[in-house]
Amino acid sequence: MNIQIFGTKKSADTRKAERYFKERRIKYQFVDLKEKGLSRGELKSVAQAAGGIDNLLDENSKDQDGYYLIKYLADEQKAEELLDHPLVLKQPIVRNGKKATLGYQPDVWKEWE
Secondary structure (H helix, E strand, O other): OOEEEEEOOOOHHHHHHHHHHHHOOOOEEEEEOOOOOOOHHHHHHHHHHHOOHHHHEOOOOOOHHHHHHHHOOOHHHHHHHHHHOHHHEOOOEEEEOOEEEEOOOHHHHHHHO
16 A cells, blocks of 8 residues: 555644554655645546545635635636645545545545555
């Protein structure tokens, strides 16, 4: 397994995801979205796994200006703006190769083991 967790240190669900993998002694890489966002390829892969780019948007994001800016753009423009506003993404994003989940989803992660 090659687990990557994208989120922020202040996100409760991100901390729970980290705890889930630590308790099972599964190595993972944490990427803080405040410091570094997703690459173009990672964003495309996560969007495919999540069923589209609109599913990545967190309507309760603290970056409400960024959320509304991105929500009403055309799909090809949304991806570009998401690279500039990564805090609008649902957290945590947990990737395992081509598979990805949004939010805290231990039932799905258990299937990956």
